[in-house]
Amino acid sequence: MKLGVILLAGLFLSHGSAIAAPTTAHTFQQQVNSLSSTLAHYNNADAATRYHAYKAKMWLSYAVNEHSESSLTVAGQEAMQHAQGIDDALKNHQAVSLTTPVLSVSQVMRRDLWQQAEYLKQHGALEKAPERLAHAEVMLVWAAAEYCELGWRHAKEHFNAAEQALYQVVEATDLKVKNIEWNPDQLPSLQQLNGQGCSGVNSTYWPLLKEIDLPVAKNSLTVPNVVHFALDRAELSLESQKVLDQFITVFKQYPELSVTLLGYTDSRANQHYNLRLAQRRIDAVQAYLLTQGITKQRIQTGAKGATDLQIDEKLKLAHAKSRRVVLQLNDASQIQIETQWQDLQLELEQQKVKVN
Template sequence: MSVLKPKIMMLIGCLMTSSAMATEVEPYNKANAQQLKQSIYERTATATSAIERYQLAKSEAWLSYADHEYSEGGFTSAGKEAYIQANQLLEPSNVNLVTQIISPSQVMRRDLWWQIEYLKQRGALDVEPQALANAEVMLVWAAAEYCELGWRHAREHFISAERELQKVIYALPEEKPFLNWSETETPELSALNGKGCHGVNPDLWPLKPKTPVEPEVIDADVANVVVENVVHFAVDRAVLNTEGKRVLEQIANILAEYPDMNITLKGYTDIRASVAYNIALSQRRIDSVRDYLLEKGVNSSRITAEAKGKLEPQDDQKIEMAHAKSRRVVVYFNDAETNSITVQPQWRDLQIER
């Protein structure tokens, strides 16, 4: 995992106001919106840096916001400002890691905004720029809905923002890096927002979490081999995704290096459906993992398996995340040579229900 370079980190603290970013923007209509969308897609296809992909993803998210407002039958000031943001982010000179809080909105859910800035420091732009951008715009959208229509209309958008952030969190090598948030270390909402729903106080925005301490680097010559030993599956499916296959490729390489080592595959499901159904489903997941390892040259005689079904479900504050983490196959290394192997879980391949 890489962290943001000092030059990029400076951008996080540099808020460019809408007036400072002013560019001529064509009025919103379906033709102009479609042309803008096409420009975003073309630029995304050739983007070479994480920051550029992040900027383009945020532009697309703002455009989706504007499209929604237009489709509701009245193009509000929120829709107009969202459309301006979508256009301005395509300008190469407008590289900026700070999300604008449009004037009909405000800052809500300080914990989520804090997580966003913290995740940027942890390399989130490199692993999930689109989900990160979506979460930021969705939080602005949610607060604008709250200001105009109340909590009932904002709730769905806040949930969507949380889901996007979960994608970012589980794409990073470390689990749940947001747990260090402290309410006492961030400005009060009253200070951030001023009076009413009229944007944000630029002197206090964005939130500035403390830079995390980098973990101690262990000398590779004396460190054990670390291997990820868990792959996950979608609801009612036994198909490996790309990230899951990468995990199994590493395991196949380890087994090639240790030809006397054997493994046990234990398959699991989430807690829903009957015991018999889940035993069969967990066996199909084992078969999928076994077949992929055989393709990579692992001899079948080195593999044993146990279909566990819905036993040993995983925990999480969000039930959909608990289900996603439970739908898994765990690889156990059996032989004495495992003294030189350290296993750890991974969450990059989680497939969350929608």
């Protein structure tokens, strides 16, 4: 691809949702315009939402680039699906995975840059430079796809663009590149990740850093098993998604285990309403687990509503601790369970409980 392709993607950084669509196909252009318009609504949203929305814009840019003669390549079709999927999830207030997918016609290359991206994602970059991080991740997928289709000469500029975006992410955080150690021997090999190459990534090893972040001894594994929710809400916060990512990483190590999702509310509202709210919270957690490769056969559910209420001398904290989904592992004596509070969401003074 030419340098202009990279500039096309870069338009998002300076002009919001602007897309220079090189196509005359009316229906495709309508879809592009519609997605661009809705994604622009998130330009002033919280950092996590901006990260997902910008990633969708990058996928959309890639799809536009791949579109030619009124048809999309396989890569373009998948990119369009990723953009549409993120947009649908944001509109429906559903959780979106933080893991960037690799196209079925692409592969993982430049493990050093992927390691940087994942490390930065876990150390503040989502909050401080969400757009640049999303830009770098999709550009890495894009670059590898160019390599698979056209060779290194066409991919080089894309890798350079991804590297430059990651440098800007580092500049926006308090981290230094030298603090991100490059340890290829501790990472999955390219053979493990790609198999024969250019046919997607092995999900067992993806995202890249999840393997080296695991404790060494399985019999000493500790996993958080509870996520919390805002007042009268059933959407997973960014912090809750991070907690679930830790749970999923460990859960995948033990394919014989199953989990029961138990949904709870605080003591306000009536029993019927609370049971429905508890079920919505369960559904949000289950949906996130499914997107991360956990099969539905390993998941059971139970809505409990306003039962097993948590106690705290501060009523707001007691309410916040009670609004939760507990991930109850079945027959997991080798895993230590840890209750965590980092994702608590306290309500504001003016918030009221809505009862339907």
